[in-house]
Amino acid sequence: MKRGAAFGAVALAAFSLTPGTAFAQATSDASEGPRTRIVGGTPAEQGEFPFMVRLSMGCGGALYAQDIVLTAAHCVDGSGPNTDIGVTGGVVDLDDPAAQKATSTEVLQAPGYDGTGKDWALIKLDKPIDQPTLKIADTDAYDNGEFDIAGWGADREGGSQQQKLLKAKVPFIDDATCKAAGGSYSGLVDAEEICAGVEAGGVDSCQGDSGGPMFRKDDAGEFVQVGIVSWGEGCARAGKPGVYTQVSHFAQDIKSAADQLGS
Template sequence: MLTNACAIIATAASAQIIAGRDASADDWPGMASLQTVLGHSLFHECGATMISPEWALTAAHCVEDARIETGGRAYQYARADDGSLVRFGVLSVAIGAADLRRRGAGTVFPLSAVIVHPAYKPEKPEAGNDIALLRLESPWEGPVALVDGLTVVPREDNLDGPPLVVAGYGRTEEDGPGEEAFSQTGRQLSAPKMRLQEGYVPFVETEACRQQIDSLVARYGLSDIYTDVAISPDSQICAGAGTTDSCQGDSGGPLVYRDYADPPVQVGIVSWGLGCGRPESPGIYTRVAAYADWISGVTGLQIAAPQP
């Protein structure tokens, strides 16, 4: 989740799982941590998922200030108090870790391209189109996520009822502290949570979601900040009814449909929300099937055809 300028509300764009449980990396193929490398320090920024050996999905707000510099490597920038951009460090993804402190050989990759959806409005994940693609400098040889509407045929139902599960390395409490540790390579590692978490989040109908969000914006006095809220059933998914939720540090990570009869299918990307695990405060997720054509056009991945 993000945090607004007044630090009143945390939005779900960079979160950990509230009221979740430890997750197995085997249940989350392609799960990744988007990190900034600064000297001997590593900082978890957001979640991401590998959707092919070369490409990962994440939220646009996680990388809207990233830049490709001389040599073709991606760097993360941070905004100073005066609004100017200051280079922070090299961007990379660490893939397949159940615990960020234990990163195996061949699982960490710098990035050579960061492509934000052209309709995304900077610093406005609540306006929609909160999706971005990351290209690795060299191919990942491990498992990748199945993507609804892209690498698998889109679901025909509206997700009302199916088990939706979200995962990430974000906070487990809205105001909870982060964690510090040393990685196996001896780097100082900072993350909201070192251990991958997962949690079930119930689907929320769009109209109920819109009413709940509008009510919270008014209650918290945020109408001047959230002037461009878009909640569309075509391009977004609402999920979570309090208790289990995504939170700061989970942004960009996957929301999947999982029934254990088949492999999990990613249907959403953690985007934003108001608070973490608050009653009647659903998380808002980017619906990946709505962007299948764009993803295919950028990556070259072929869209799965319906079975005859």
């Protein structure tokens, strides 16, 4: 049910046509698999979301620091030294020759991650990507309203991952309404996950968008990350919202982990 490309099964380049989704865990079933691209989105402008990065295994992420990426735990394979993940940033078109490239040196997956909740991880890079970073929400004050999502994932359920970044807006959905969607949603981890989506469907993150940020403007008019694309049933189905890691709940853990990677 996770929305990233299957780790270990498909090692994707920065741009790949291999299908995936972001509402769900890595699986061959496109209706319940890692999510690839934004459904119902529009093209993002160059420089509009400069903190966005693409990971070579087919997930997204955001620059927590210029040399640290915040992504989903299900996109990586545990913690420790890792030089296998390629990172592309600074562009909306993954084929743009101006793209900045870096490689992982270490991964820190959320302690205790077992596939339910705690879906966050940090990736340390061998060199900085010279782009603005995305601050994380450290209170739940911004865990409401309308959110922005962006990614290179599939633009339809079962579709192909994209070369160019897409963006969309999705409204907050409260936990009770999200759980009422039934199925996997009944197991929503209230304190650790946040839901967003259009009730009628048609707009959503999808396979390959896993690990990418859900964000909004704060009171100062600056973007703040409130979620991480995690899972969902299918892509953009009516009554089946996207589920995101609730960043504010893990803010202190993420900051401590980043300090550990930076030391």
